[in-house]
Amino acid sequence: MNTAVEIAGVKFKNPVMTASGTFGSGMEYVDFVDLNKLGAVVTKGVANVPWPGNPVPRVAEVYGGMLNAIGLQNPGIDVFVERDLKFLEKYDTEVIVNVCGKSVEDYLEVVERLSDEKKVSMLEINVSCPNVKEGAIAFGQNKDALFDITKRIKEKSKKPIIMKLSPNVTSISEMAKAAEAAGADAISLINTITGMKIDIYKRKFALANRTGGLSGPAIKPVAVRMVYEAAHAVNIPIIGMGGIANAEDAIEFIMAGATAIAVGAMNFHDPYTTEKVVTGIEEYMKKYGVEDINDIRGIVE
Amino acid sequence: MNTAVEIAGVKFKNPVMTASGTFGSGMEYVDFVDLNKLGAVVTKGVANVPWPGNPVPRVAEVYGGMLNAIGLQNPGIDVFVERDLKFLEKYDTEVIVNVCGKSVEDYLEVVERLSDEKKVSMLEINVSCPNVKEGAIAFGQNKDALFDITKRIKEKSKKPIIMKLSPNVTSISEMAKAAEAAGADAISLINTITGMKIDIYKRKFALANRTGGLSGPAIKPVAVRMVYEAAHAVNIPIIGMGGIANAEDAIEFIMAGATAIAVGAMNFHDPYTTEKVVTGIEEYMKKYGVEDINDIRGIVE
Amino acid sequence: MAEKMKKAAKVLSQKKLSEGIFDLWLETEIAQNVRPGQFVGVYPENRSTLLPRPISICEVDKARSAIRLVYRVVGSGTAEFSKASEGDDLMILGPLGNGFPIDKAAGKRAVVIGGGIGVPPLLETAKRMSERSDAEAPSKISAVMGYRNSDTFLSDEFSRYAEMHIASEDGSVGTKGNVIDAMKNDNVECDVIFACGPMPMLKGIKAYAESIGAKAYLSLEERMACGVGACLGCVCKTKEVDEHSHVHNARICTDGPVFDADTLDL
Amino acid sequence: MAEKMKKAAKVLSQKKLSEGIFDLWLETEIAQNVRPGQFVGVYPENRSTLLPRPISICEVDKARSAIRLVYRVVGSGTAEFSKASEGDDLMILGPLGNGFPIDKAAGKRAVVIGGGIGVPPLLETAKRMSERSDAEAPSKISAVMGYRNSDTFLSDEFSRYAEMHIASEDGSVGTKGNVIDAMKNDNVECDVIFACGPMPMLKGIKAYAESIGAKAYLSLEERMACGVGACLGCVCKTKEVDEHSHVHNARICTDGPVFDADTLDL
Numbered sequence A, B: 001m002n003t004a005v006e007i008a009g010v011k012f013k014n015p016v017m018t019a020s021g022t023f024g025s026g027m028e029y030v031d032f033v034d035l036n037k038l039g040a041v042v043t044k045g046v047a048n049v050p051w052p053g054n055p056v057p058r059v060a061e062v063y064g065g066m067l068n069a070i071g072l073q074n075p076g077i078d079v080f081v082e083r084d085l086k087f088l089e090k091y092d093t094e095v096i097v098n099v100c101g102k103s104v105e106d107y108l109e110v111v112e113r114l115s116d117e118k119k120v121s122m123l124e125i126n127v128s129c130p131n132v133k134e135g136a137i138a139f140g141q142n143k144d145a146l147f148d149i150t151k152r153i154k155e156k157s158k159k160p161i162i163m164k165l166s167p168n169v170t171s172i173s174e175m176a177k178a179a180e181a182a183g184a185d186a187i188s189l190i191n192t193i194t195g196m197k198i199d200i201y202k203r204k205f206a207l208a209n210r211t212g213g214l215s216g217p218a219i220k221p222v223a224v225r226m227v228y229e230a231a232h233a234v235n236i237p238i239i240g241m242g243g244i245a246n247a248e249d250a251i252e253f254i255m256a257g258a259t260a261i262a263v264g265a266m267n268f269h270d271p272y273t274t275e276k277v278v279t280g281i282e283e284y285m286k287k288y289g290v291e292d293i294n295d296i297r298g299i300v301e
Numbered sequence C, D: 001m002a003e004k005m006k007k008a009a010k011v012l013s014q015k016k017l018s019e020g021i022f023d024l025w026l027e028t029e030i031a032q033n034v035r036p037g038q039f040v041g042v043y044p045e046n047r048s049t050l051l052p053r054p055i056s057i058c059e060v061d062k063a064r065s066a067i068r069l070v071y072r073v074v075g076s077g078t079a080e081f082s083k084a085s086e087g088d089d090l091m092i093l094g095p096l097g098n099g100f101p102i103d104k105a106a107g108k109r110a111v112v113i114g115g116g117i118g119v120p121p122l123l124e125t126a127k128r129m130s131e132r133s134d135a136e137a138p139s140k141i142s143a144v145m146g147y148r149n150s151d152t153f154l155s156d157e158f159s160r161y162a163e164m165h166i167a168s169e170d171g172s173v174g175t176k177g178n179v180i181d182a183m184k185n186d187n188v189e190c191d192v193i194f195a196c197g198p199m200p201m202l203k204g205i206k207a208y209a210e211s212i213g214a215k216a217y218l219s220l221e222e223r224m225a226c227g228v229g230a231c232l233g234c235v236c237k238t239k240e241v242d243e244h245s246h247v248h249n250a251r252i253c254t255d256g257p258v259f260d261a262d263t264l265d266l
């Protein structure tokens, strides 16, 4: 039975990853999960310099999910390399570093800084965070800007590049095509969908930032649809995410066309989720006679 | 205490409406709800001729909501006027007719046909149904097309026009502005968000149409955010909907900027929802000393 | 037609009938006005699942104001219901649908045919026919029940009201094969059929009825959202333009679930 | 630090302590390794709400392997918990956070201060200090509890471990006013403060502690998602660049909930 998948020449022992920003750098989940069991750890977004993020409240629970407006708080690339990457070196799992920035130059600085880090398998470029005012999302909602930043990053990066797409667009196919045309090695989707919650008793927004990104099971049907559309629009591999809670959800994304999948908000509901998804996929394969996980990718047409 | 609201000169006894397509023409809910208590009955989309709709399965349950791909099955405008409109004449409530079409001409035919129908207070133009291949959604995802169809309908219609917007767009503000610029009297949002569900055991799409529109509590945060954005982009009134299950949800939409609200999928969970929302709003107003429902509209800035 | 309502119903009893199949009695005023073949929508408590689960009424006990549901556990909703026990409340919506037109069987040889989890609604159907006064009663009532194997749940109860015939896929009980095989094999006399079960069975019955010149009334299944005819989610294809929809579609939840086979385009 | 886990905990008992406030004992192995001021995340069953509810550990009974939670019903999660009864399971995540550094009170005059639903975690704090051997024990333990009115839940239990002082907003018990008013009014001797309660109270305590040259350790609250330091949802502002975040932010769930007041920018 084979659960290994390959993306841009990188081999992952299974298709299960952590969704950026929901798993720290893995450190916070070692009491619950054996990181060696995961296909990859995808780290929280990191910028060229430390970012303080948004004011609190930054998170709010909603029906079947949550809103977040963390605002990409991060300690900056130097601390990240010294501490988080060093921590991850102990583990036999692939590491994908999620990169954020306010300008193309910000992104390029981080990309170059990571190009020679051995432990880093791929870079995931976050051009889709709805919670920071400058940059970021702008690249993710305009196909020309997306093409441009992808191209510039590809020129500089020695690591394969995953472009992380925003669902807050009219056509995900067009965005996926733009990323592919500019040379992206893979795409990941979906980032959060912009939402809002109002406390009618306090007459205030639940989040200091007013809007936040919706994630969790509530968004799964939208995510599956976008993975399917993207898979039919491009030939590069897709990493699917959005509301994955268990192995069945993971397989749904794979059948829609994803090569790998990531678990996000559901880590908060059950910190064991990622490992359970790994085991659950194996059980499904055994039970239904799937020899190779790659055989069911995109099987529902 | 005043719960009445006004949109384009039409006075509604309260802000609670039914979301098109979830309440038939009211007939199917008379065992549960006194239609006289509602602000308005918004009918299922009607076209110039009967439409058979999509193959089954047309509905699928998902976490916190459902997908539908009815495909705008309807008996055509003639039967609608003879039967449904006649039925509604018995009730002391405003009637908003939801209009669909495949071409601008289709829409215009229905609009003209209804222009002299006394019982019809307003027309809601559905340019956002994601479940029909031709027309419809195309108008709702391109601001020039939206402007054009709105303008042409306004030229012909003797009734005030509500443009119903699709959430499947990059910028809801731009779409709202286009509708306003073309003369729309009001806008309503959101229609469903395109989603997909795959049955991993049958290896089939849950819906024959593959994709369907996501509705229910799962989409509420997205809907509230879009109502807020639209309310800050235009000066025409907004009818808000998306996952409303109770009076608290309704008030959340009103505080985000909606003049009226509509209950959709939650009618299926609880057929009494609309009336309960009417009562619940009154209770909230009493308890928190709100004299006029119009006083809390858009109060959270 | 009885007024529809959504109300809490009290669990009077629940027991496991056979592997994965549960037998539930609910106290509800809906019981006072039910026709055989009608169904209710049962709502899970689990707040992530919002739609009612359509379940046929298997039997009615007016005296206790009770209805009986017999259902198979297939997903999260039915799994939850199976855990309810005496005294618990379940929210139900009903009565829904039209039911079997048993008056069409007056003086005729009636056959109720059930396949798998389509068996339950035919119990009340057979019972009601058997209780009719002579003038309205069928001249004969037969029951043909199709099962996968020897787990012939409910079949013993049918024998009170009808002449029993069984088909099993594995041949462990009755005729090996499907319900049509059993009909042929046992020479079941037949003018009017009332049937519920999987689509291939219903298609077979429609063809068989045509071939022997019998009338067939078929109870269909489809995914539902509202259950009351408003959403147009649950349609089936009709031969002629349907009176309500004005297209070749009828709503199973409201115009059905039982249809005259002649009107259907299966 | 004790390993974190998510596990089912059995309800040993639950009772209503006063209006809207519940007193719950849970059997869990987490009890073996808990520090006062730590908390757990309690998960509602309701599947539309997915995040754990942070609730402080009010008391620990190692012998029974049990922790006590005292909480106010404010929303759907706590409403659900309040319905749990003996033998039920609740899923909990813990132990979370750092807890109060009671060793800082060795030989000093310690004051535990609680406001409203901030009172519970100080019970175990006072108890642990009172149980310390002479060398590590505070020279004196006082408790100052602030309430809205005469509903002074838990205060009787504090008097076992500490000299009691009460403030009530409406003046019905103790000093009319807030906890600082009570401290001043009763001349509470104070070198080290451990406090939990609403933000205005904590701000007041920080200022008061500075004014009298006492140390204060404050337990903060914020909306949380993960509870384990991963999501960066629950931060508070720090005076200096935080060691973990490298910005002026610390994670309340992991670096707190208890902070040295001097390090905070409230």
Ligand SMILES: Cc1cc2nc3c(=O)[nH]c(=O)nc-3n(C[C@H](O)[C@H](O)[C@H](O)COP(=O)(O)OP(=O)(O)OC[C@H]3O[C@@H](n4cnc5c(N)ncnc54)[C@H](O)[C@@H]3O)c2cc1C
Residues within 6 Å of the ligand: B060, B061, C039, C051, C052, C053, C054, C055, C056, C057, C070, C071, C072, C073, C074, C075, C076, C077, C078, C079, C117, C120, C121, C220, C221, C222, C223, C224, C257
């Ligand atoms: C008119 C009618 C009468 C029925 N009578 C019975 C009966 O007497 N006994 C019995 O065991 N079953 C009956 N069924 C099937 C029953 O409705 C489904 O098994 C049940 O809805 C499954 O719910 P779940 O939550 O366990 O499954 P899930 O698969 O978790 O349900 C997910 C969604 O799909 C729907 N769904 C799943 N299977 C079906 C199905 N076969 N038909 C319609 N909707 C489905 C559910 O209602 C729910 O909305 C009937 C169906 C219909 C339409």
Ligand SMILES: Cc1cc2nc3c(=O)[nH]c(=O)nc-3n(C[C@H](O)[C@H](O)[C@H](O)COP(=O)(O)OP(=O)(O)OC[C@H]3O[C@@H](n4cnc5c(N)ncnc54)[C@H](O)[C@@H]3O)c2cc1C
Residues within 6 Å of the ligand: A060, A061, D039, D051, D052, D053, D054, D055, D056, D057, D070, D071, D072, D073, D074, D075, D076, D077, D078, D079, D117, D120, D121, D220, D221, D222, D223, D224, D257
């Ligand atoms: C470290 C810490 C310790 C706490 N200890 C206690 C305690 O011992 N006793 C007690 O009664 N309460 C305590 N609280 C507050 C308690 O967490 C909330 O009252 C509870 O989460 C409300 O949940 P709900 O589902 O009933 O309310 P809802 O309003 O329905 O909850 C919706 C969401 O908001 C969150 N939320 C609501 N209020 C708060 C709040 N005040 N703080 C953080 N999150 C909140 C919930 O966790 C949930 O995610 C503590 C909070 C923190 C952060």
Ligand SMILES: Cc1cc2nc3c(=O)[nH]c(=O)nc-3n(C[C@H](O)[C@H](O)[C@H](O)COP(=O)(O)O)c2cc1C
Residues within 6 Å of the ligand: A019, A020, A021, A022, A044, A045, A068, A070, A072, A098, A126, A129, A164, A189, A190, A191, A192, A214, A215, A216, A217, A219, A241, A242, A243, A244, A262, A263, A264, A265, A266, D225, D231
């Ligand atoms: C608290 C939180 C923080 C996140 N931070 C990031 C981030 O730093 N970079 C990024 O690309 N995505 C970030 N995301 C988005 C997730 O990686 C993921 O795309 C999204 O949450 C959808 O998956 P889910 O529904 O499984 O959570 C964050 C999500 C959450 C909930």
Ligand SMILES: Cc1cc2nc3c(=O)[nH]c(=O)nc-3n(C[C@H](O)[C@H](O)[C@H](O)COP(=O)(O)O)c2cc1C
Residues within 6 Å of the ligand: B019, B020, B021, B022, B044, B045, B068, B070, B072, B098, B126, B129, B164, B189, B190, B191, B192, B214, B215, B216, B217, B219, B241, B242, B243, B244, B262, B263, B264, B265, B266, C225, C231
């Ligand atoms: C079964 C179904 C049918 C619908 N049909 C229509 C329609 O005919 N015209 C239309 O404009 N919107 C239609 N809608 C969209 C709803 O009116 C509403 O915009 C959407 O469902 C979001 O609201 P909700 O989450 O409360 O359901 C339909 C929705 C559902 C669930």
Ligand code: FES
Residues within 6 Å of the ligand: C223, C224, C225, C226, C227, C228, C229, C230, C231, C232, C233, C234, C235, C251, C252, C253, C254
């Ligand atoms: S389920 Fe809505 S029309 Fe039948």
Ligand code: FES
Residues within 6 Å of the ligand: D223, D224, D225, D226, D227, D228, D229, D230, D231, D232, D233, D234, D235, D251, D252, D253, D254
């Ligand atoms: S709640 Fe996630 S970091 Fe504290």
